[in-house]
Amino acid sequence: MRRLSVATAVLLVAPHAIAHDDVMLAAGRIFKPIPSATPAVNDNPVTDEKVKLGKMLFFDPRLSASGIISCNTCHNLGTGGVDAGPTSVGHGWKKGARRAPTVYNAVFNVAQFWDGRAPDLKEQAKGPVQATAEMNATPDHVMSTLNSMNVYVAMFKTAFPDSTPPVTFENVAKAIEAFEATLTTPAAPFDQYLNGDGSALNDQQKVGLKLFMEKGCSSCHNGVNIGGQGYFPFGVMEKPDTKLRPTADKGRFAVTRVASDEYVFRVAPLRNVALRAPYFHSGQVWSLKEAVGVMGEVQLGEKLSDKEENDIVAFLNSLTGQLPKIEYPILPTRTNETPPPSLGR
Amino acid sequence: MRRLSVATAVLLVAPHAIAHDDVMLAAGRIFKPIPSATPAVNDNPVTDEKVKLGKMLFFDPRLSASGIISCNTCHNLGTGGVDAGPTSVGHGWKKGARRAPTVYNAVFNVAQFWDGRAPDLKEQAKGPVQATAEMNATPDHVMSTLNSMNVYVAMFKTAFPDSTPPVTFENVAKAIEAFEATLTTPAAPFDQYLNGDGSALNDQQKVGLKLFMEKGCSSCHNGVNIGGQGYFPFGVMEKPDTKLRPTADKGRFAVTRVASDEYVFRVAPLRNVALRAPYFHSGQVWSLKEAVGVMGEVQLGEKLSDKEENDIVAFLNSLTGQLPKIEYPILPTRTNETPPPSLGR
Numbered sequence: 001m002r003r004l005s006v007a008t009a010v011l012l013v014a015p016h017a018i019a020h021d022d023v024m025l026a027a028g029r030i031f032k033p034i035p036s037a038t039p040a041v042n043d044n045p046v047t048d049e050k051v052k053l054g055k056m057l058f059f060d061p062r063l064s065a066s067g068i069i070s071c072n073t074c075h076n077l078g079t080g081g082v083d084a085g086p087t088s089v090g091h092g093w094k095k096g097a098r099r100a101p102t103v104y105n106a107v108f109n110v111a112q113f114w115d116g117r118a119p120d121l122k123e124q125a126k127g128p129v130q131a132t133a134e135m136n137a138t139p140d141h142v143m144s145t146l147n148s149m150n151v152y153v154a155m156f157k158t159a160f161p162d163s164t165p166p167v168t169f170e171n172v173a174k175a176i177e178a179f180e181a182t183l184t185t186p187a188a189p190f191d192q193y194l195n196g197d198g199s200a201l202n203d204q205q206k207v208g209l210k211l212f213m214e215k216g217c218s219s220c221h222n223g224v225n226i227g228g229q230g231y232f233p234f235g236v237m238e239k240p241d242t243k244l245r246p247t248a249d250k251g252r253f254a255v256t257r258v259a260s261d262e263y264v265f266r267v268a269p270l271r272n273v274a275l276r277a278p279y280f281h282s283g284q285v286w287s288l289k290e291a292v293g294v295m296g297e298v299q300l301g302e303k304l305s306d307k308e309e310n311d312i313v314a315f316l317n318s319l320t321g322q323l324p325k326i327e328y329p330i331l332p333t334r335t336n337e338t339p340p341p342s343l344g345r
Numbered sequence: 346m347r348r349l350s351v352a353t354a355v356l357l358v359a360p361h362a363i364a365h366d367d368v369m370l371a372a373g374r375i376f377k378p379i380p381s382a383t384p385a386v387n388d389n390p391v392t393d394e395k396v397k398l399g400k401m402l403f404f405d406p407r408l409s410a411s412g413i414i415s416c417n418t419c420h421n422l423g424t425g426g427v428d429a430g431p432t433s434v435g436h437g438w439k440k441g442a443r444r445a446p447t448v449y450n451a452v453f454n455v456a457q458f459w460d461g462r463a464p465d466l467k468e469q470a471k472g473p474v475q476a477t478a479e480m481n482a483t484p485d486h487v488m489s490t491l492n493s494m495n496v497y498v499a500m501f502k503t504a505f506p507d508s509t510p511p512v513t514f515e516n517v518a519k520a521i522e523a524f525e526a527t528l529t530t531p532a533a534p535f536d537q538y539l540n541g542d543g544s545a546l547n548d549q550q551k552v553g554l555k556l557f558m559e560k561g562c563s564s565c566h567n568g569v570n571i572g573g574q575g576y577f578p579f580g581v582m583e584k585p586d587t588k589l590r591p592t593a594d595k596g597r598f599a600v601t602r603v604a605s606d607e608y609v610f611r612v613a614p615l616r617n618v619a620l621r622a623p624y625f626h627s628g629q630v631w632s633l634k635e636a637v638g639v640m641g642e643v644q645l646g647e648k649l650s651d652k653e654e655n656d657i658v659a660f661l662n663s664l665t666g667q668l669p670k671i672e673y674p675i676l677p678t679r680t681n682e683t684p685p686p687s688l689g690r
Contacts, residue, residue, distance in 0.1 A: 066429070077673055078405070079676050083412065084406060092438055278685075328422055329423055331424050336631060340431075341430065
């Protein structure tokens with residue numbers, strides 16, 4: 001009796017189920033779910049001690065010259081790991097040149113920054129701390145600040161027991177990288193789908209996924225981070241509006257000095273993309289639907305229909321995962337040796 | 346047998362105990378421990394729904410015009426509820442005129458701001474959101490921002506079920522006030538001492554407490570917040586250095602226009618004072634010991650000895666309480682209706 005009803009059920013849903021399975025099978029070859037465990041990073045074992053320390057450093061504005069800008073200012077964990085955009089604002093109210101990339105799932109990217117100029121998160125972490133238009137600090141300032149607080153020194157000793165001295169700029173970067181490696185967002189509906197739960201996506205999302213693969217989006221946006229791996233020109237088929245692709249920012253060309261890398265950028269990872277408007281390195285598109293339309297035109301040479309755009313956006317919404325719970329860290333108290341803030345330059 | 350040994354114990358420790366008890370008794374008349382329950386606030390019942398909403402608003406930088414400054418930027422819960430000082434930096438990198446006051450235990454103050462110009466936290470909350478040198482927003486910007494996100498609208502409906510419309514600038518302020526009312530820091534060593542545990546302060550701290558009462562510090566710094574109640578001139582006995590008391594900032598005079606209120610400020614609450622350098626409304630003194638010395642001279646007309654300063658600082662260190670654990674809030678996602686950031690003006 002039980003066997004019979006199962007058989008009936010299979011018969012009843014079979015055509016639908018098989019269609020789903022085709023899409024699911026194709027998706028399984030192109031994308032990967034976010035692993036449930038914290039991923040390993042090169043040359044920096046992720047330990048609880050580093051993660052705890054790295055979280056404090058990530059939220060500590062005193063690493064900046066002004067004392068008011070932390071990593072979290074531009075990579076705000078409460079708003080998708082990015083700031084309000086379009087591009088970041090830093091020391092001296094200076095405007096950065098590009099949209100802040102998200103720290104969530106950044107560990108899955110092949111390299112960091114829009115142009116991939118940092119091979120990993122520890123190298124990335126050293127950039128904004130020193131950038132004039134961001135935190136405007138020097139490694140010396142960071143060292144003096146951290147060494148002035150015993151709690152920090154003790155934490156570095158525990159996190160880097162073999163390092164003498166314990167507080168180094170390299171270790172600051174490694175601790176931040178360790179914390180950022182924990183900033184993954186598993187269990188999005190799409191992950192559940194990739195793990196075999198056909199009901200995790202609704203029908204529109206499945207149509208969107210199919211379009212995403214058939215139209216060619218997934219040629220670049222694939223893997224665990226639905227992007228973040230290769231480098232491609234922004235404007236494969238058509239030149240984007242200069243508002244979206246300002247002439248002055250030649251992307252990866254500045255890193256490689258190879259002519260073919262002009263206006264080449266690392267493929268944007270699309271995990272949690274619905275949380276992170278405005279879009280593109282210029283941060284000039286505020287609607288995800290509009291961004292999908294732009295990508296269709298300039299990368300695929302195709303004007304997507306309104307319905308297609310909506311379906312793809314529905315799929316992209318399925319990429320929103322579970323953000324980790326973060327207890328806001330209580331930071332060590334400054335001492336008389338802590339460098340005072342400096343607002344100038 | 347039991348009664349006998351108690352009697353013996355009393356006899357053995359009696360001289361010491363009586364000396365302690367005198368100080369403890371005197372302290373009990375002057376100070377009050379922080380209550381374990383969240384205190385009530387005027388005209389705004391503190392409910393879980395308001396607290397949850399208020400926490401999100403407190404951390405949401407999108408209430409500011411630039412989209413990058415939240416309440417927490419200047420009242421950083423990770424660094425004693427204040428920023429790095431000396432005075433705050435806000436929209437356009439403008440410098441504020443005074444040191445950010447802490448939000449921790451602010452609910453116990455008789456009024457808010459250094460000059461007491463806001464009668465309570467809900468009135469206070471409306472200030473920095475609109476101040477040009479702080480968040481530089483308008484109530485309209487705040488309303489449009491919040492109304493653009495359904496999650497916020499629903500939370501306002503739940504937190505303010507009798508309010509039509511649910512999202513009002515007044516309700517924003519009330520929710521923030523409700524959250525801030527939870528930012529109390531009980532169970533400092535001094536609270537334990539006030540609650541009868543003589544061993545909660547060490548000997549130096551007891552000497553410092555005695556000095557604090559005998560020298561006259563507690564004439565102004567008393568009650569549950571060890572200050573925060575009355576208004577007194579900064580410079581009762583001697584005129585402070587103009588670096589510490591800039592001539593242009595006449596304090597409460599700007600509120601009352603009464604000549605005797607020139608350079609009058611609300612007494613600084615000293616809870617967690619060790620976490621909150623730099624000191625004074627000008628934020629120009631970075632060492633707590635130096636601040637104690639200044640107060641001795643300008644308020645009491647007395648040059649404290651090095652030992653006296655150290656002892657009083659030891660006592661002030663006993664005012665550091667247990668900071669509440671705060672889960673960093675995940676904020677609602679912006680929509681196409683959310684006003685974009687504006688960096689100008």
